[in-house]
Amino acid sequence: xxxxxxxPLLLLFSVSGLAAEIFQYTEADxxxxxxxxxxxxxxxADTGVPGNYFRHYDFLLARHQDIALGNAxxxxxxxxxxxxxxxxxAYLLGNDGSLTxxxxxxxxxxxxxxxxxxxxxxxxxxxxxLLEHLANIQEDNGxxxxxxxxxxxxxxxxxxxxGFRQTQQFWNQATASEQTPRDGRMRRKNMxxxxxxxxxxxxxxxxxxxxxxDLNRNSAEGFGRNGGSEGNLESLVYHGVTAAxxxxxxxxxxxxxxxLADQLRLFTDVHSFSQVYLVPRTGDAQRDxxxxxxxxxxxxxxxxxxxxxxxxxxxxxxxxxxYFAYTYRAPAWTLELEPGLEGAAQYGGAGVSHDxxxxxxxxxxxxxxxxxxxxxxxIYMQAGPPAVLGVDIRDAETGNVHYAAQWRHDSERTRTxxxxxxxxxxxxxxxxxxxxxxxxxVDTHTGRRxxxxxxxxxxxxxxxxxxxxxxxxxxxxxxxxxxxxxAGEYHRYRGDTLRVRFRVSGDLLETDGDASRLALAxxxxxxxxxxxxxxxxxxxxxxxxxxxxxxxxxGDSSSGTGGIDCSYKxxxxxDANATPPSVDAGNCxxxxxxxxxxxxxxxxxxxxxxxxxxxxLLLTSTVRRVA
Amino acid sequence: xxVSILVLPAAFSLxxxxxxxxxxxxxxxxxxxxxxLADAPYPAQAGxxxxxxxxxxxxxxxxxxxxxxxxxxxxxxxxxWALSVPEETLSPEQETLLxxxxxxxxxxxxxxxxxxxxxxxxxxxxxxxxxxxxxERIRVAAAKRDFIARLNNGDLxxxxxxxxxxxxxxxxxxxxxxxxxxxxxALRAIVEAALPGDPVVTRLAAIxxxxxxxxxxxxxxxxxxxxxxxxxxxxxxxxxxxxHALQLLDAxxxxxxxSIRAVAAYGPLLNQEPAARAKLLALLDDAILGPNxxxxxxxxxxxxxxxxxxxxxxxxxxxKARRAALTLxxxxxxxxxxxxxxxxxxxxxxxxxxxxxxxxxx
Numbered sequence: 001x002x003x004x005x006x007x008p009l010l011l012l013f014s015v016s017g018l019a020a021e022i023f024q025y026t027e028a029d030x031x032x033x034x035x036x037x038x039x040x041x042x043x044x045a046d047t048g049v050p051g052n053y054f055r056h057y058d059f060l061l062a063r064h065q066d067i068a069l070g071n072a073x074x075x076x077x078x079x080x081x082x083x084x085x086x087x088x089x090a091y092l093l094g095n096d097g098s099l100t101x102x103x104x105x106x107x108x109x110x111x112x113x114x115x116x117x118x119x120x121x122x123x124x125x126x127x128x129x130l131l132e133h134l135a136n137i138q139e140d141n142g143x144x145x146x147x148x149x150x151x152x153x154x155x156x157x158x159x160x161x162x163g164f165r166q167t168q169q170f171w172n173q174a175t176a177s178e179q180t181p182r183d184g185r186m187r188r189k190n191m192x193x194x195x196x197x198x199x200x201x202x203x204x205x206x207x208x209x210x211x212x213x214d215l216n217r218n219s220a221e222g223f224g225r226n227g228g229s230e231g232n233l234e235s236l237v238y239h240g241v242t243a244a245x246x247x248x249x250x251x252x253x254x255x256x257x258x259x260l261a262d263q264l265r266l267f268t269d270v271h272s273f274s275q276v277y278l279v280p281r282t283g284d285a286q287r288d289x290x291x292x293x294x295x296x297x298x299x300x301x302x303x304x305x306x307x308x309x310x311x312x313x314x315x316x317x318x319x320x321x322x323y324f325a326y327t328y329r330a331p332a333w334t335l336e337l338e339p340g341l342e343g344a345a346q347y348g349g350a351g352v353s354h355d356x357x358x359x360x361x362x363x364x365x366x367x368x369x370x371x372x373x374x375x376x377x378x379i380y381m382q383a384g385p386p387a388v389l390g391v392d393i394r395d396a397e398t399g400n401v402h403y404a405a406q407w408r409h410d411s412e413r414t415r416t417x418x419x420x421x422x423x424x425x426x427x428x429x430x431x432x433x434x435x436x437x438x439x440x441x442v443d444t445h446t447g448r449r450x451x452x453x454x455x456x457x458x459x460x461x462x463x464x465x466x467x468x469x470x471x472x473x474x475x476x477x478x479x480x481x482x483x484x485x486x487a488g489e490y491h492r493y494r495g496d497t498l499r500v501r502f503r504v505s506g507d508l509l510e511t512d513g514d515a516s517r518l519a520l521a522x523x524x525x526x527x528x529x530x531x532x533x534x535x536x537x538x539x540x541x542x543x544x545x546x547x548x549x550x551x552x553x554x555g556d557s558s559s560g561t562g563g564i565d566c567s568y569k570x571x572x573x574x575d576a577n578a579t580p581p582s583v584d585a586g587n588c589x590x591x592x593x594x595x596x597x598x599x600x601x602x603x604x605x606x607x608x609x610x611x612x613x614x615x616x617l618l619l620t621s622t623v624r625r626v627a
Numbered sequence: 628x629x630v631s632i633l634v635l636p637a638a639f640s641l642x643x644x645x646x647x648x649x650x651x652x653x654x655x656x657x658x659x660x661x662x663x664l665a666d667a668p669y670p671a672q673a674g675x676x677x678x679x680x681x682x683x684x685x686x687x688x689x690x691x692x693x694x695x696x697x698x699x700x701x702x703x704x705x706x707x708w709a710l711s712v713p714e715e716t717l718s719p720e721q722e723t724l725l726x727x728x729x730x731x732x733x734x735x736x737x738x739x740x741x742x743x744x745x746x747x748x749x750x751x752x753x754x755x756x757x758x759x760x761x762x763e764r765i766r767v768a769a770a771k772r773d774f775i776a777r778l779n780n781g782d783l784x785x786x787x788x789x790x791x792x793x794x795x796x797x798x799x800x801x802x803x804x805x806x807x808x809x810x811x812x813a814l815r816a817i818v819e820a821a822l823p824g825d826p827v828v829t830r831l832a833a834i835x836x837x838x839x840x841x842x843x844x845x846x847x848x849x850x851x852x853x854x855x856x857x858x859x860x861x862x863x864x865x866x867x868x869x870x871h872a873l874q875l876l877d878a879x880x881x882x883x884x885x886s887i888r889a890v891a892a893y894g895p896l897l898n899q900e901p902a903a904r905a906k907l908l909a910l911l912d913d914a915i916l917g918p919n920x921x922x923x924x925x926x927x928x929x930x931x932x933x934x935x936x937x938x939x940x941x942x943x944x945x946x947k948a949r950r951a952a953l954t955l956x957x958x959x960x961x962x963x964x965x966x967x968x969x970x971x972x973x974x975x976x977x978x979x980x981x982x983x984x985x986x987x988x989x
Contacts, residue, residue: 028764030710038760046862046891048918052855059891062922062957069949069982076982078989087989179664179751180657236657274739274747309747341749342733342756348763351706351756356749 020175020206025185025358035178038350039360042121044168050129052365054121057164060128064091064157067131072096073138073148074131077258080251082162083192088248090255093134094152099260101150105412108542109259110153110266110379113252113320116215118163118187119357122272122337122367129368130375131155142444142485142494143380150383152259159248160215162191162198169201175209179353182236183209186354190215190248194233194241210234216269216334218249219323221316228317239318252320256328265382265542266294267324267332268375273356275340276307279333280325283313287545291331294378297528301377302370304338329545331382337371338363376443377528385540385550386526387533389436389491391568392421396430396501403570407536415537417567422580424515424573425504432501433461433476434484435522440495442483443527449483450525457481459498459524464588466517466569473518476502504572515573515581519588523564531562553588564588653697654736654748663699683708685720692727696734705731705754709761714768722765729758763794770798778802778810785820788828796827803834811838819844823851833860842871849878849885858888865892873900880906883915890919897927908935911950912943921950925957933958937966940979952979956986 023033030036044056048063055063068076068091075092082088094107101107114127134153137144147153158164170184182188184203189212191199199208214236217229220243224231229239244250256264277295281288292310299306316322324332339346343356347363359367390406404420425431441458442449450458461476481498484490490497509516524532533540535551542548549556552563566588571581655663683691688708691701709728712721737751774795777783791799803811818835821828829852836844837860845864849857861879865872873896879889890910896903910920924932932954939951952970955963967983974980 036710036760038756038763045859045888046894046919046923047858047887048922049887049915051858051887053859058922058926058957059919062918062925062953065953065956066918066921066950069953069979070946076985078985081989087986177661180661274749276747278747336747341736342753343750345750345753345756345759348760349756350710350760351750351753353751 019204020183020209022184022203023174023178023181025172025174025352035352036350037344037352037355037358038348039344039362041172042358042361043171050125050132050365050368052363053361054125054364055128056168057124057158057161060124060157061089064089064128064131067091067135071135071138074135077255079156079255079258080247082160082248083190083246084162084198086161086165088156088159088161088251090154090156090251090258091131092152092154092258093131093138093148094259095148097152097258099152103409103412105539105541106260106263108151108263108265108382108384109256109261110151110382111156111256111259111264111268111324112153112375113156113159113255113267113269115156115158115164116160116248116252116269116320117271118160118167118189119185120188120272120337121167121357122359123270124158124164125364126337126367126371127155127270128157129372131157133372133376137445140444140494141487143376143440146439146493146496147379147383151265151379153379154255154258156252156255159252160190163187163189163212166191166199166201170203173203175203175206181354186357187212188236189213189238190246192240192246212238213240213246214238215246215248216271216320217318218244218246219253219318219320220244221318221322221326223318226315226317228319243318249320253323256324261328262544263542264324264328264330266378267321267328267330268335268378269320269333270335270337270371272337272359273339273343274336275304275338276309276336277333278321278336279308279310280316280319280322281311281313282325282329284329284545287329287331288313290546291325291333294331294381295333297381298374298378301528302374304366304370306335306374331545335374338367373446380439380443380526381528381530382542383439384542385530385533385547385562386441386524387438387536387539388522388524388565388567389438389536391433391435391520391522393425393570394432394434396432402431403568405568409539413539413541415539417537419583422571422583424576424578424580425570426573426576427505428503430501430503432499433520435459435461435498435524436491437496437498437524437526439526440493441498441524441526442485442495444485444494448527449480450527450529458483458527459522461500462521462523463504464519464521464566466519472521474502474504476500509572509574513581514575515571515578517569517571517581517583519566520568520570521564521566521588522568532565534560534563534565536565536567652734652736653699654738655699655751656738660699660735660737660751664703685718685724688724688728692724692731696732699735699752702735702752702754706752706757709754709758712761712765714761714764717765725758725762728754729762731755731758766794767798767801770795771802774798774802778806778814783814783817785817788817788821788831789824791827793827796830799827800830800834803831803838808838811835815839815841815844819847822847824853826853826856829853829856830860833857833864837864837867840868842868842875845871845875846878849875849882854882854884857885861885861888862892866895872896873902876903877906880916886916887919890916891923894923894926897924897929904932908939911939911954912947914946917946917950918953921954922957924954925959925963928958928960928963930962933962933966937970940966940970941973945979949979952983956983 023035025041026034026036027040028036042054045053046056048059068074077090078087079090080088099107112127115124138148166187167185174181174184174186176182192213193199193208193211199211217237217239223243224239229237240246277299279295295308299308321332321334324330339356345351347360349355392404393402401421402423402425406418407415408418409415457480459481462472463474464472477500481500483495484497485494533550535554538549540547540550550560550562552560569583694701705728733750735752736748739747739749815835818832832848865875876889876892880886893903893907907920907924910916936951936954940948955967971980971983
């Protein structure tokens with residue numbers, strides 16, 4: 001019988017109750033109903049420790065629970081039950097679930113869902129690895145601590161527990177046809193049989209092999225619409241009786257409430273395969289643009305780069321990503337893990353239909369690492385854009401402070417710059433500048449920094465004049481600055497402080513004066529490539545879909561993308577005991593380049609960043625960086 | 628018949644591999660694809676399992692290769708043909724044609740089953756992958772012949788076992804699985820001398836040890852073999868030598884990178900070997916292996932064990948008590964839940980009792 005005829009015939013069998021044809025996946029045997037994958041068939045491993053294999057759910061659950069039971073910073077929550085009555089677990093990471101970050105700002109919520117489609121084994125593995133990693137780094141005084149301080153990360157490793165168990169029980173078997181395999185290892189849906197019962201664990205009884213609800217079509221937004229699902233119980237994309245009819249979906253929706261739901265800043269529903277972010281667009285231009293950029297940055301942070309496919313605006317189909325995108329305006333998507341379009345053929349497989357759901361075990365550890373890099377980029381970005389908290393300039397020999405300024409938090413929405421020291425910098429003395437940021441700017445686990453493959457440093461420090469003829473006077477660091485990671489050197493998080501030594505020249509003085517104010521311009525990106533908030537006086541906040549007040553310049557009213565912080569104005573004088581000149585609000589001419597053309601240039605000239613950087617190079621001789 | 632060929636969206640074309648971009652990719656729904664394949668006009672219908680053993684003639688394959696890309700029937704036929712090419716006796720013409728198919732760009736895509744509405748197409752029929760795999764199988768077949776010849780000539784030694792290519796390694800594994808036990812016994816010393824070795828040597832040693840039920844070789848393998856590979860084969864090795872299972876697993880526990888796969892292998896012994904149960908109960912207190920021990924013990928659903936676990940919860944170290952509770956939670960049957968309930972009632976407000984109440988409340 002032609003295998004291609006099996007699909008319609010099986011539909012007939014399913015109602016007549018005849019036995020199903022069963023296919024068996026093998027490594028190299030194509031005889032009869034065997035299907036040779038061309039690589040060893042992945043088989044659940046009875047261990048909870050990650051490795052180059054897919055872990056059995058019994059052991060995954062034990063591992064997750066052990067993490068939660070033994071770690072005060074990881075809280076397990078039963079968020080619901082499956083159709084068969086199994087517990088569905090979510091794990092909350094983030095300083096014991098506190099809802100406010102430092103200075104009273106609300107903590108963001110991140111929700112990562114795994115295992116909604118049973119056969120997509122890459123998903124629970126990848127998501128579990130993230131859980132394990134975050135649990136390990138919560139007390140690292142670096143990125144992990146920073147994330148815990150600012151976010152509640154909610155992880156659901158396996159939503160469709162019943163279906164996942166079915167696929168693991170029948171790890172090498174499926175029914176229906178080779179081209180469109182169903183149930184067993186190829187079950188996608190949950191185990192709800194649509195008649196107040198559950199699908200059995202017997203592939204021979206064909207009557208229920210095709211039943212179940214596609215949990216990723218069961219949410220309200222777009223339920224049964226836009227051609228994305230079907231009402232036929234046996235359809236692979238059967239949407240269920242009503243929106244949120246499935247207990248698993250109710251559980252997932254509830255998981256967002258473990259943190260502040262209105263601060264949901266990222267939802268990722270992890271699937272496989274095709275190696276792409278499928279991104280719903282709601283029609284909110286700012287939200288959609290930010291979501292696309294976030295997906296792009298995450299996708300390119302994996303060594304195996306992921307694409308981004310922006311969906312047509314306003315076409316939800318009842319996916320979980322649709323639900324969180326429309327309900328909370330959060331960046332949300334369906335993330336399809338590898339392999340790519342060719343399925344397992346990309347690893348030497350024989351090109352079997354649907355083999356992309358059976359990632360060769362030899363790829364699992366690499367998948368862990370690649371996807372972890374993506375998740376960490378997104379989570380880190382959604383903790384907030386970087387800002388400078390303060391700077392100080394000390395005499396490199398004596399340690400005497402010549403200039404110090406810190407931002408004082410008046411409230412979660414405002415800061416005030418407090419000048420703690422303001423003494424002259426003098427010619428030829430050597431100084432040490434420290435700049436403190438509000439987050440680790442380098443990944444303290446991987447050493448990753450912004451512009452990793454570029455000759456540009458992750459932070460550029462420039463002194464410019466403040467007079468009418470504003471100009472760049474010096475670039476203080478011509479290479480990668482030193483990020484401090486030793487206890488006692490950094491401020492709050494490892495990698496949140498940079499240090500650079502420099503000398504100044506009398507050339508920096510205005511020709512007709514004894515003392516001149518300078519502007520210290522700081523242009524930095526965090527390791528995800530996000531630029532500084534150029535106006536720390538107004539901290540950035542999450543605005544339901546994008547960062548508000550992530551200013552390109554002070555007073556920026558748009559949904560900015562950050563810029564150069566020019567808030568710090570030390571002075572240079574001929575005499576070390578010179579009286580400080582008045583601190584004019586001045587202007588950082590870098591800002592002019594960031595402002596829209598019609599906002600005026602304040603008459604300080606400058607001609608844009610390209611010119612500024614060129615000038616910086618020309619004038620580096622006036623300030624000599626000390627290696 | 629309803630057939631609609633969808634135009635690839637621009638975003639999709641950006642995702643295609645470069646080679647595929649010059650072909651004429653067509654995207655179908657799964658239903659459309661099934662209908663097209665069911666209407667295949669060729670005598671040896673695509674998808675027909677008989678086609679695997681009834682290759683098309685070279686002339687027919689050449690004709691198919693000359694047709695425009697994007698026809699599922701053609702692609703499926705080429706795929707089936709590639710899979711059916713004999714590995715031992717292919718003709719030069721077949722070899723040439725196989726190479727042509729192997730170089731073919733994918734041209735038939737399907738909207739992922741769930742993506743009938745718009746989203747992501749993936750390769751539906753991949754004759755090139757099948758042909759490349761078949762080419763590798765042909766190389767493996769040749770390597771098997773070579774390996775058997777060297778075996779018969781007494782040309783095998785530890786050095787050349789250690790230097791097998793991936794293809795030769797696959798061939799060697801297939802030979803080791805099928806040679807008579809008497810011949811395998813003759814290879815034993817060579818394999819043992821090749822240890823410690825890479826994954827291939829380790830796999831060969833594992834096949835030898837399992838087939839010969841050789842605890843000494845198994846112990847050497849556990850001590851010196853490639854850790855990941857030993858972990859993969861450990862349950863099979865232990866199952867093949869039940870009378871030595873405990874000894875082998877205890878040895879496996881001594882090597883941390885293997886121990887993570889060894890704990891569960893105690894499971895089948897729990898009903899017969901008191902020492903196995905004692906071992907797993909002790910492992911509940913192990914920082915890394917404890918959860919594995921809990922999951923393994925939980926699979927027993929053993930009332931006697933449940934009582935023991937309750938005692939551990941009441942008097943064991945905090946970590947061991949947590950793992951004992953976890954075991955009962957994972958067990959989940961009535962007796963296990965009763966034990967948990969009893970603890971939660973008697974223990975007051977400690978953190979573990981709070982966790983247990985959450986388990987029981989749902």
